Amino acid sequence: MVFGRSTLRLSLYAALITVLLALSNLFVAFESRTVLTVVKDAAGEVVFAGLSFSQLSLYIALVAAGFVAARQIATRGVLSALVNGVIAGLIVGAGLALLIVFTEAVDVRFVFRNFQPLSRSALYLGQADAGAAITALLILSAVLGGVGGLMTQLSARVGRVVLGGISALAIFGVLQSQIDKVMTLSDAVTLALAFGGAYFAVRVSNTHNVRTRLLIGVGVGFGIALIMAGLAAFTGMERGTILRGAGSLEPTLLNLPLQGAFHVGVFALILMLVGAAGAVARDAGRLLHDGAWYLIAITLMLGVLSSQRGFSPITAGVVVAIMCAVLWILPPIAGTPNAQGVGTTSSATSRRTLYLLGLVILLALPGFIGLSLSNTLNLMMIYIIMGVGMNVMIGYAGLLDLGYVASFAIGAYTTGLLTTPSMITCGGITPDEIKNGGLIVSEVCTGLLTFWEAWPIAILVSAFVGMGLGVPVLRLRGDYLAIVTLGFGEIINRLVNSSTFKPLLGGPQGINNIPVPTLNLSFINPAWNSQLASSNEIYYLFLFTVAVGVLVVLRLANTRLGRAWRALRDDEDVAEATGIHLVGAKLLAFGISSAFSGMGGALFGASLQGIYPNSFTLNVSIFVLCLVIVGGMGSIPAVFVGAFVLIGFPEVARELQDYRLLAFGVLLVVAMLSKPEGILPPRPPKLSEHARPKTAPAAGD
């Protein structure tokens, strides 16, 4: 039998989901959000009608329906996959067609408030009347369903490439208006040449000595630098401005026009580092190796995007091709060691080289991404700090905290209270009166403490409150902790919002005029005294905090305390029986994670220069939980990936924010159902020498 039994059920699910999405107005709301721009020829005739995000999501839904339905019977051959895919697509198409017919006849706007007439939606496929639209829709859904069905017959590698291409198209299509002009094409190509050249040069040379490889890499990088500098000198082009944002008008950090020996030197150094990283990437473990390649791919894609206006099909084609090429090069994910030898060895030198490159990139980031992206980056940093702390709770110790926002708020409000000029510190006059008198508040009086003095206090206060909250539930199971913390998060929100504390905490208006941190190094150089006011500058404070936080947590993982946490996560009774002091370990977990959250809160308040109760809702806790869970509980790199995917992406793609929480909810459920360990699960802990079996060969590490 060609027809799979599960096809009907799965396609009905898919149809139901698609119809619900249509009712929630997905296919109308994003019609104006272009993924591919309209192309016109010289005569002004439309050659390509463009692609909106609504259309893209419709196509993806249809292909996905075909794919999911046909995957169940993927072993039965091509014909069967095609038939089942077509049937699944048709069922989804029929569901949508019924919806069109139904909504033409009945006004559903009272019940479905977000709904707008479908005649303006992607479902009409550009057709004017419903009949033609339904015919077109059914044909399209059969075709796309069939395509989805056929996709199940691709080999794993090809499948990955196709999937990656589609994702690249969707992601860059959505983001393109925000992220062009980040990097010039020549820079991107130069960087990719240095990395790729070194990577393949090492493969050809077939050396196994890390030092030789590094030398080759540095040589390749230097060579490329020479060639590029030469080209720039000959052609007189000013565009060889590596790491200089074409979008940001005044690059603040590494403004490196190719003039003068010093700048050429820095340019060459950067390329040498990139080359060295490329040369040793194969020895640095799968994660770093693949990560580096993805980074190069993204660099190239950004370069391509910046060289073009809009996202035309040609640009899109190049972007997708780059993504596909990189995915093709990368060895398959399943199974760490493989035929090409990537990831079989991992040397410390190689890893350090790549880490160094990562550090340089992080330091240079604000220099070329521009202010609005910088803000997003800072927000991501705050969530990373909180995520790292949450990881201690949930990843290490297995305690679920749903009131994480409470310590975040406590940190923010403590800093706000201590550093903001108030009636007490201004000699009996309120800051508002000073402002009305035409003076600038910060020049007349300061807060009780500076940010640097208030920060540790805020961290300590958050830590102690966190511990205090943990005490009543110490003896109970984790579920109680979840609900108590959930309640506590709400309580904090109510308290800061309430009129009882209005004189102190400002009620719904919150605390304004929080001064920005001032970096006063005038004892070294009188000129070094600046306010970290812009998001580019405060980014370095965030980066420093994240670095310290990550170091602390990484070091903690393998201490006695870290092992105690893991033990009590796995089984409390056994942990207690082995002599672990449960109360102490749990309280320290509460305290440390709350300290991180408070640290982030303090930075949050100081960087925004104002805090409002509305910033401290349950959603914050949910976001942090999500990014830890989706990335992988207990793993630190996962927090970065989680923050990037869950905070950074929706923050840039503003229109999609309406669907953000919905996506998070679904993601939590799906992650738990299909991959409870997350995208990047933590490595199993290293055993000490004593614990390792003596006879067995040491595990490859």
Next chain:
Amino acid sequence: MLKSIPIAGRLRFGNDPVQTFLYMAGGALLLFFAFIAVRNTLTGAYGIDDFLQGIVLGLAQGSIYALIALGYTLVYGVLMMINFAHSEVFMGGAYIGFFAINAFHESGFLAENTLVALLITMAIGMLASVILAVLLERIAYRPLRNAPRLVPLITAIGASITLQQIFLRLFGGGTRSYPVVSLCIGGTLQGTTCEGGIDIMQGRYQVEVFGGEIVIRPLYFVIFFIALILMAALWFFVQRTKVGKAMRAVAEDKNTAALMGVNVDRVIVLTFVLGALMAGAAAVLFALYNRQVSPFMGFTPGVKAFTAAVLGGIGNVPGAMAGGVLLGVIESAAPQMLGLPSQLEDVVAFGVLVLILIFRPTGIFGEVLAKKKA
């Protein structure tokens, strides 16, 4: 430690510093509250009429909490997990109930046959809740039956957010209001006023007691009695029917129950269905009384109902009933007694939760719960 912990043992100080500290801190807090309450009563800021008013209000509010709490407690008893999405099951019932009653209102059926329309609305709300709960169990919880504890908990949170957001995306963000319903008993309805009888839906009556005046709405008693009937039915079902017996067996020990020929999966679905029936009824009652529904309406009653379940002893059916009513009374009487602003009303429920967790984690009606369970 599978034995119950006797009271005397729990009050022994000294061998456990954390417990001692907790008792002292909690005791101090209680004494402080008692002091304020006594002072407010003595100065006349809080009188017996206020207390009665609190009780009357609290009984209605509390019986709604009790109905929701039953859902938490039943699922906890059987699966030992907090069904975080239960508050969304409740919300769904109220929302679908709104569409039903609104349709009746527009068609005039509500005005003609008020009682029947209200009953149908309630049935529809219950049905919607049941559908949501069954879907939830099938999609989100069943595959995780044997997963580590944290996994279903996180799934439940995810399911809760998902349901909330689906309702938000589909039905829009604003609140919607139930239509004004008047049900006149013993008189005739003239416009919106009930001549010569009692309007049990909309009526407000001033009653003089102990020299003070309190406002009584017959709706409070209607809610209380409907809740009482439902709870009695549930109690009968769990205690007296064969299926109820199977349910109790599964709660006791799933594997042994399966060996005795109980279909565990079916019993678990039934547990969700029972909880959802109660939640759906509570939702429609809640909406008739508060009149507003929104996708986020489930959160606060949900947390409070959970508190009620813990108060009565989680996993314990009569405990959840009593806990709900008790919490309702405390919540409506305490803020005024302590002189707190009404904004901080919700803080009270949370305070109660923390105090119970300190003094008696097994709940007031401390059914003997193994340490593993509590």
